[in-house]
Amino acid sequence: METTEELAKPLRWPWAVTRLVCSQCGDISEIDIETANTLISVMEILNNRPEIKLENRADYKNYYFESNYCKYCTTKEIIVKLKQIEP
Numbered sequence: 001m002e003t004t005e006e007l008a009k010p011l012r013w014p015w016a017v018t019r020l021v022c023s024q025c026g027d028i029s030e031i032d033i034e035t036a037n038t039l040i041s042v043m044e045i046l047n048n049r050p051e052i053k054l055e056n057r058a059d060y061k062n063y064y065f066e067s068n069y070c071k072y073c074t075t076k077e078i079i080v081k082l083k084q085i086e087p
């Protein structure tokens with residue numbers, strides 16, 4: 001299935017706030033608020049802080065994270081991006 005199509009679907013898990021996509025293998029996982037906050041902290045460390053306020057589930061409505069690593073892939077240089085879900 002296309003990534004954009006998958007991202008447009010409603011989240012399956014009640015604890016999930018958004019999704020994380022791996023740019024290396026295309027793996028898509030649903031993530032909870034703690035994981036989302038950790039990714040934002042990583043973005044802050046990388047001087048790539050999101051410009052929008054992300055405090056609860058509703059704030060993530062049209063956004064997802066993309067990283068260049070996941071539970072299957074490793075990387076030497078971590079990249080985390082917040083991306084808008086394409087309509």
Ligand SMILES: [Zn+2]
Nearest residue numbers: 022025070073
């Ligand atoms: Zn991966």
